[in-house]
Amino acid sequence: MDLFLQQRLVVVAGGSSGIGLACAQAFAAEGARVAIVSRSHQRLEQAQRVCEEAGLHVHPFAGDLSDADQAQAVIDAISARHGAINVLVNSAGAAARHPVSQLTPAHYLEAFSAKFCPYINTQHAVLAHFLGQAQPSLRAVVNIVGIGGRVAMPEHVAGGAANAALILTSQGLAQAYGCQGIRINVINPGFTLTPRTQATLERMAQRSGESLEQTLARQQASIPMGRFARAGEVADLALFLASPRASYLSGAVINMDGGAYPGA
Numbered sequence: 028m029d030l031f032l033q034q035r036l037v038v039v040a041g042g043s044s045g046i047g048l049a050c051a052q053a054f055a056a057e058g059a060r061v062a063i064v065s066r067s068h069q070r071l072e073q074a075q076r077v078c079e080e081a082g083l084h085v086h087p088f089a090g091d092l093s094d095a096d097q098a099q100a101v102i103d104a105i106s107a108r109h110g111a112i113n114v115l116v117n118s119a120g121a122a123a124r125h126p127v128s129q130l131t132p133a134h135y136l137e138a139f140s141a142k143f144c145p146y147i148n149t150q151h152a153v154l155a156h157f158l159g160q161a162q163p164s165l166r167a168v169v170n171i172v173g174i175g176g177r178v179a180m181p182e183h184v185a186g187g188a189a190n191a192a193l194i195l196t197s198q199g200l201a202q203a204y205g206c207q208g209i210r211i212n213v214i215n216p217g218f219t220l221t222p223r224t225q226a227t228l229e230r231m232a233q234r235s236g237e238s239l240e241q242t243l244a245r246q247q248a249s250i251p252m253g254r255f256a257r258a259g260e261v262a263d264l265a266l267f268l269a270s271p272r273a274s275y276l277s278g279a280v281i282n283m284d285g286g287a288y289p290g291a
Contacts, residue, residue, distance in 0.1 A: 030270035033058035035165055036112050037269070038105055040092055040149045041119030042085070043070035045221035046171055048077070049258035050116045050265050055083040057266060062086045062105045064119065064149075092119050093140055098148035106156055113165040114269040115153040120145040121223055122186030124230070130184060138185035143192050146170055150211075154200070157209050167269045168211040170197050171261065174284050177215055177291040182231075190215075194280055201278035210277035212268045217284030218246060219256040252285035 037054045041047035042063025055061045055078060063085050065071050071087035078085045086109065090101035106112055122138035150168055157166040175183045176190025194213055201211040218224055232242040247254055261283055267273050268281075282291055 028272070030057055030266055030272055031165075032114075032266070032270055035059045035114060036062070036105075036109050037114040037116065038062045038064065038102070038112055038149075038153065039116045039118065040064045040145065041117070043067065043074040043087075045118070045223055046216065046219060046258045046261050047116070047118035048074050049262040050118060050171075051085050052078060052081060052083055053259065053262035053266050054114075054116075054269075055085055059114075060086070060109060062088055062109065064088045064090055064092065064101055064105075066091045092145035092149050095144075095148045095151070098145070099152045102149065102152035102156060111160050111164065112153055112156050113167070115150060115168045116171065116265055116269065117146045117149060117168065118171045119149070122183075122189050124182045124186060124227065125184075126234070127181050127184060134185045135188060138189045139192070142186060142189040146172075146193055147196065150200070154204065154209065157204075158207065165269075165271055166209045167273075168197075168209070169214060169265045169268045170211065171214045171216065171265065172197075174215045174217045174282055174288060174291065177280070177282065178288050198278045198280070205277050210268075210273070212273075212276060212278070213280040214261060214264055214268070215280060215282045215284070216256055216261050217250070217282070217287055219258055219261060219283075221258055224255065250285040250287045254285065256283055256285065 037059045039051045042051040043065035051061050051063045090097045092098045120142045122142045172193045173190045175187035176194045197211050197213045232239045
């Protein structure tokens with residue numbers, strides 16, 4: 028199926044690792060022009076090497092997206108160098124997990140700074156570019172948020188609150204901008220095989236006294252499909268949601284949790 032993404036300009040925030048890198052690779056493989064953004068120059072260089080080894084090309088841009096001015100500057104730089112932006116994939120930032128017994132009000136602010144602000148800052152800058160384009164074209168945002176925004180988890184209360192706020196703002200902005208041809212959709216992955224998930228599992232195993240293998244097996248057994256998602260599976264959905272093939276889909280929130288939370 029042709030997704031009509033050839034030569035479209037796609038910005039992947041958080042595109043240097045995990046799901047973001049998988050999205051960058053998937054869009055590049057479809058013939059899109061891809062700019063990846065990360066705070067770390069080292070991670071950007073590593074991601075660029077990984078893509079080049081796979082025969083794919085991406086354009087790296089460094090910036091701390093939790094800072095609104097830096098987010099604006101990065102988006103301005105991408106547009107100045109490569110032209111009109113067509114797609115934003117938001118996958119930057121993650122909130123730390125804390126046991127409820129250790130949770131403080133400061134942790135909520137940290138969670139919003141780490142997860143909510145990078146998405147909102149980058150999205151705000153891209154929406155301004157969308158609205159400033161002279162000719163109507165593909166204009167889509169895919170916010171990769173997390174199932175914790177729909178399902179309460181004691182060890183992820185602060186981060187889940189940030190995720191829930193992202194879901195609500197995504198749907199509200201989708202309603203506000205739909206009349207101008209701008210689509211905004213949300214993907215909520217559950218456990219996905221990424222370095223971040225690996226670190227989470229290690230912390231869970233340490234707290235429970237289990238081995239890492241036992242923790243992994245227990246978590247996978249709780250999922251009806253019996254396994255975690257692969258980052259490429261999330262990227263495949265992001266491709267479709269961003270593409271003109273999904274031209275009447277906006278304000279949608281799609282859970283990718285292997286059936287773990289039906290109806291969430």
